[in-house]
Amino acid sequence: MLYHPLLTHGLRVAFRGAAIAMLCALGACSTTPSVQxxxxxxxxxxxxxxxxxxxxxxxxxxxxxxxxxxSGGTGVGGGGCGCN
Incomplete structure (x- = not known):
């Protein structure tokens, strides 16, 4: 595998940019008001x-x-026998 410092630096910069863009997009989604x-x-x-x-x-x-x-799938106790 080819290892070059500039190549790995470029990948780190690209990854950071993608992470920042994703955080900004998720931050913009949180500003929507809830429906009453x-x-x-x-x-x-x-x-x-x-x-x-x-x-x-x-x-x-x-x-x-x-x-x-x-058991407990709908808020009742018991097992799979159906005798709840």
């Missing part, structure tokens, strides 16, 4: 949720996490 509840309009309505029926969604989650043998 009254600004959401129709998106905050319960009808706009992913699941139409809350009971059905809870039941589906229970079945899924029982089959996957995961």
């Amino acid at each position: 509840a009254w600004e959401k309009g129709n998106l905050a309505r319960p009808e706009m949720g992913f699941e139409r029926d809350a009971l059905d969604a809870k039941f589906t989650d229970h079945i899924y996490f029982s089959k996957e043998a995961a």
